[in-house]
Amino acid sequence: MPSAVLAAHAPAYLAAQVPSTPLGPFEDSAVSWASWVTLMSFVGLLALAVAVAAPARGLDDRAARLVRTRLTWAAVVAGVLACPAVLTDQAHSGSGYDYSGAWRELFDGSTAGLLAGFEAVLPLVAALILLPVVLRRGLAPRLIAGLRGSALLLGVVALAATRIPAKAPAPSDRARTAFQTFMWMLHLIGGAVWVGGLIGLVVLAVRSSLDSGFWSAAIRRFAAAATACVAAISLSGLFLYWSHVDGPTQLFTTMYGRVLGVKILLFGSLLVLGAVNQFWLHPRIDALRAAGDDRPLRTILARRFPAVVGVEVAVVLALLFVAPFLHGSARNQAYQADVAKHTTNLKAKLPKLPQKEVSTSTWVEGTAETAAVLVVTVAGYRFSGRLARRRADRAGGTGGAGGAGRTTPANPGVQAGQPGPATT
Numbered sequence: 001m002p003s004a005v006l007a008a009h010a011p012a013y014l015a016a017q018v019p020s021t022p023l024g025p026f027e028d029s030a031v032s033w034a035s036w037v038t039l040m041s042f043v044g045l046l047a048l049a050v051a052v053a054a055p056a057r058g059l060d061d062r063a064a065r066l067v068r069t070r071l072t073w074a075a076v077v078a079g080v081l082a083c084p085a086v087l088t089d090q091a092h093s094g095s096g097y098d099y100s101g102a103w104r105e106l107f108d109g110s111t112a113g114l115l116a117g118f119e120a121v122l123p124l125v126a127a128l129i130l131l132p133v134v135l136r137r138g139l140a141p142r143l144i145a146g147l148r149g150s151a152l153l154l155g156v157v158a159l160a161a162t163r164i165p166a167k168a169p170a171p172s173d174r175a176r177t178a179f180q181t182f183m184w185m186l187h188l189i190g191g192a193v194w195v196g197g198l199i200g201l202v203v204l205a206v207r208s209s210l211d212s213g214f215w216s217a218a219i220r221r222f223a224a225a226a227t228a229c230v231a232a233i234s235l236s237g238l239f240l241y242w243s244h245v246d247g248p249t250q251l252f253t254t255m256y257g258r259v260l261g262v263k264i265l266l267f268g269s270l271l272v273l274g275a276v277n278q279f280w281l282h283p284r285i286d287a288l289r290a291a292g293d294d295r296p297l298r299t300i301l302a303r304r305f306p307a308v309v310g311v312e313v314a315v316v317l318a319l320l321f322v323a324p325f326l327h328g329s330a331r332n333q334a335y336q337a338d339v340a341k342h343t344t345n346l347k348a349k350l351p352k353l354p355q356k357e358v359s360t361s362t363w364v365e366g367t368a369e370t371a372a373v374l375v376v377t378v379a380g381y382r383f384s385g386r387l388a389r390r391r392a393d394r395a396g397g398t399g400g401a402g403g404a405g406r407t408t409p410a411n412p413g414v415q416a417g418q419p420g421p422a423t424t
Contacts, residue, residue, distance in 0.1 A: 123158050150177070193225055193229050
């Protein structure tokens with residue numbers, strides 16, 4: 001019997017079917033994942049290049065050129081790949097790939113076309129801007145910094161274009177929309193600096209012999225950036241959780257909540273790995289250097305810390321793959337499931353909940369959460385720095401295992417018993 005006839009003759013107590021909330025095709029998530037990885041890696045690699053620029057100035061010409069060219073080439077590759085990846089994501093639909101239609105929509109005069117054009121074209125333009133940095137050796141440091149800064153700005157604009165609203169909000173919603181967009185910027189840029197920074201550290205560590213002075217300073221500077229990223233992602237994540245989830249139970253009873261739960265578990269794993277980096281990996285590296293261990297960093301990592309950075313990169317990539325599966329909100333999914341149980345119209349369109357209203361208690365709780373996140377991250381970073389200095393001082397004072405009387409390559413005139421630049 002046709003469904004319309006069944007609905008017409010359904011008894012009053014018969015409830016509508018609970019709406020389905022599928023994850024979506026695997027292909028959709030894979031295409032989105034490729035665009036996110038390339039866009040975010042491009043921004044993060046350039047941010048790391050800026051962060052390690054100061055430690056690289058103390059190196060000889062060959063080592064400084066290695067740092068500059070490796071990170072810049074990696075960023076160029078990411079920027080070039082971002083263009084087809086983003087265009088493929090824009091062209092993809094359930095029926096296939098309409099590249100010609102997606103291309104025509106770029107810069108078509110509408111706000112949506114402008115944002116789509118920024119997202120697809122700016123990373124490629126930025127990659128072209130970076131080419132002189134790797135192709136010419138005699139560029140002035142100020143020119144290199146200017147080219148990097150310009151490319152980084154274009155990358156940030158391209159990343160921001162993915163979340164800037166294409167339609168102007170109603171006057172009553174402007175403040176809320178601006179705040180939501182700001183939260184998304186924190187989320188995306190924080191994640192990009194973290195993702196690209198980890199990839200960049202792997203790129204620098206493979207088959208290189210950078211000295212201890214560079215690595216001690218570079219890793220510490222990246223740790224500061226990563227700590228800021230954790231704070232940004234945590235704060236924006238709390239806001240997005242408040243916007244889309246009504247209580248922890250919806251993490252188990254809705255599809256959105258279950259996907260978000262997986263994402264939270266992956267982010268928690270990253271925090272654990274980050275804590276290992278902050279409180280074990282970095283202090284041990286500084287202690288080994290202070291003890292006179294002048295082996296290349298790749299040797300120390302391979303023997304002492306074999307999997308930390310690699311696992312962290314894998315978890316980040318997995319998190320980026322899970323994120324595109326988030327559709328709708330847990331609030332609406334739970335609400336619609338409840339409405340469906342109490343309606344007799346099998347074909348009626350289920351309503352949606354309005355957005356949450358901000359109250360005084362919301363601002364108080366948000367302020368308290370912000371303060372707590374900032375206190376924890378800053379305290380953790382400062383404590384890890386003190387731990388690194390203490391271990392380095394102990395190792396330098398005792399000469400370490402087999403390190404007595406050695407000199408460090410960062411400062412040949414400093415003996416193992418006297419802390420050098422790597423320990424400060």
